[in-house]
Amino acid sequence: MLDWPFLTDVLGQLLSGLPLTLQLAALSLSIGFALAVFVAGAAGSAFAPLRWAAKAHVELFRGTPLLLQIFLIYYGLGQIAPLRHSALWPFLREPYWCAILALALNTSAYTAEIIRGAIQAVPAHEIEAGRACGMSGLLLRRRIIWPIALRQGLAVYGSEAILMIKATSLASIITLTELTGIAHKLISSTYRIFEIFIVTGAIYLALTFLMSAAFALLERQLQAHHAHRRA
Amino acid sequence: MASASRPAAADNASTVPAIAVDGLHKRYGAIEVLKGIDFRAHEGEVISILGASGSGKSTFLRCLNLLELPSAGRLQIFGEQVDLRQSGDALHIGNRRQVDRLRTQVAMVFQNFCLWSHMTVLENLMEAPIHVQRRGRGEVREEAEAMLRRVGLIDRAKAYPAQLSGGQQQRAAIARALVMKPRGLLFDEPTSALDPELVGEVLKVMRDLAAEGRTMLIVTHEMAFARDVSSRIVFLEQGRIKAEGLPLDLFRGGVNERFDQFISRFNQA
Numbered sequence: 001m002l003d004w005p006f007l008t009d010v011l012g013q014l015l016s017g018l019p020l021t022l023q024l025a026a027l028s029l030s031i032g033f034a035l036a037v038f039v040a041g042a043a044g045s046a047f048a049p050l051r052w053a054a055k056a057h058v059e060l061f062r063g064t065p066l067l068l069q070i071f072l073i074y075y076g077l078g079q080i081a082p083l084r085h086s087a088l089w090p091f092l093r094e095p096y097w098c099a100i101l102a103l104a105l106n107t108s109a110y111t112a113e114i115i116r117g118a119i120q121a122v123p124a125h126e127i128e129a130g131r132a133c134g135m136s137g138l139l140l141r142r143r144i145i146w147p148i149a150l151r152q153g154l155a156v157y158g159s160e161a162i163l164m165i166k167a168t169s170l171a172s173i174i175t176l177t178e179l180t181g182i183a184h185k186l187i188s189s190t191y192r193i194f195e196i197f198i199v200t201g202a203i204y205l206a207l208t209f210l211m212s213a214a215f216a217l218l219e220r221q222l223q224a225h226h227a228h229r230r231a
Numbered sequence: 232m233a234s235a236s237r238p239a240a241a242d243n244a245s246t247v248p249a250i251a252v253d254g255l256h257k258r259y260g261a262i263e264v265l266k267g268i269d270f271r272a273h274e275g276e277v278i279s280i281l282g283a284s285g286s287g288k289s290t291f292l293r294c295l296n297l298l299e300l301p302s303a304g305r306l307q308i309f310g311e312q313v314d315l316r317q318s319g320d321a322l323h324i325g326n327r328r329q330v331d332r333l334r335t336q337v338a339m340v341f342q343n344f345c346l347w348s349h350m351t352v353l354e355n356l357m358e359a360p361i362h363v364q365r366r367g368r369g370e371v372r373e374e375a376e377a378m379l380r381r382v383g384l385i386d387r388a389k390a391y392p393a394q395l396s397g398g399q400q401q402r403a404a405i406a407r408a409l410v411m412k413p414r415g416l417l418f419d420e421p422t423s424a425l426d427p428e429l430v431g432e433v434l435k436v437m438r439d440l441a442a443e444g445r446t447m448l449i450v451t452h453e454m455a456f457a458r459d460v461s462s463r464i465v466f467l468e469q470g471r472i473k474a475e476g477l478p479l480d481l482f483r484g485g486v487n488e489r490f491d492q493f494i495s496r497f498n499q500a
Binding site for chain 1: 296298327330331332334335338339341343345346347348349358359360363364407411485
């Protein structure tokens with residue numbers, strides 16, 4: 001039989017970790033996206049060293065486990081003496097900022113590739129039509145290239161955002177008491193692994209479901225030009 | 232007949248040409264697509280540019296609004312010298328703003344319509360006048376709706392390009408060009424991507440424009456249209472102008488052997 005009073009108690013305690021989970025996801029996604037815009041820009045640069053740097057960034061953060069990146073940033077950066085004495089140290093010694101840094105760097109690599117792919121997929125003839133109407137530079141990007149790329153990349157980026165929500169659970173490894181961290185604590189005091197992880201999983205599922213719904217809604221808004229395909 | 236009532240090029244010889252091209256060359260690596268073209272178009276002329284595939288006619292047209300950058304030569308648009316600068320073996324654009332401005336004066340209609348897929352038909356029409364020419368939204372909207380009425384698409388104003396037929400898309404693309412109030416229009420095989428039954432509706436719009444005395448340069452394979460509507464024919468072969476003249480003269484035959492061969496191949500097909 002299900003122990004409802006226990007489950008509601010667990011749910012209440014777990015939900016106290018929800019704000020931290022949401023913060024980690026929201027901050028790392030925003031910082032990661034901003035970073036990705038630069039990386040994608042560098043990847044398309046005419047200046048070869050910039051392209052190499054962008055490529056290296058992508059390969060490095062996409063090609064190593066996120067858990068390792070979190071460890072390296074949390075435990076590793078403290079070994080670098082100059083960093084310990086720098087103005088950044090108040091941030092970098094906090095597990096909170098280390099987790100955000102690792103998550104942001106990791107998602108920036110994937111997002112940069114999503115952006116690069118989306119921009120490459122903008123049909124050349126639509127760009128040419130923009131040029132033929134007297135658009136160039138930022139105007140052409142702002143009015144034609146980016147809006148079309150956004151529509152191309154949105155679905156894939158939605159998956160990336162969902163991956164990041166789940167990835168925040170790794171922050172529990174470096175002492176953060178977000179959802180998974182609280183779940184661990186509850187388990188070590190009650191040993192009721194099954195129920196606690198089930199409730200934890202249900203919360204993540206609810207979060208990612210909301211995220212999918214938000215992206216689906218956004219897609220619907222932006223893809224009005226393909227509305228006839230849905231029918 | 233439309234061509235008879237149009238002013239011949241010679242009548243305008245003293246005025247500034249709408250488009251003046253001198254010694255235009257275009258190379259892609261070792262391949263020379265345009266081998267020295269001298270050309271004048273005067274205001275109000277409707278010029279059909281004919282030639283076999285690979286003759287360079289589309290490249291020539293695209294050089295006129297700098298979608299292709301000439302390798303050598305001089306280009307004047309409505310009396311304004313286009314700032315092209317020599318760098319090594321090629322030309323490059325000297326003044327980006329000038330090119331952007333001139334492109335709104337010689338608007339282009341493409342073979343594959345090239346409407347922006349993420350905008351409605353009306354938004355497609357209003358885009359450049361508002362964001363490039365910085366005209367007022369209200370005025371532009373009225374103008375755009377008037378153009379859509381004119382090309383028979385006012386009831387599709389809120390549709391997206393993917394929801395239109397090819398002929399409707401091309402008519403919308405022509406309307407998009409017209410809303411910019413260009414002084415000249417370039418058509419790059421405007422009916423070549425259309426199903427045969429949709430060609431007529433696009434040609435009708437173009438006929439009406441020609442009858443208004445608009446300056447039009449048309450790369451086309453529609454021989455009947457070229458013969459009946461244009462005031463002058465320019466025939467390109469292997470990157471050079473091989474024949475030029477009134478459609479009645481050229482189509483009668485005997486003026487230029489190469490042109491006659493080209494036409495006879497068409498008639499056989």
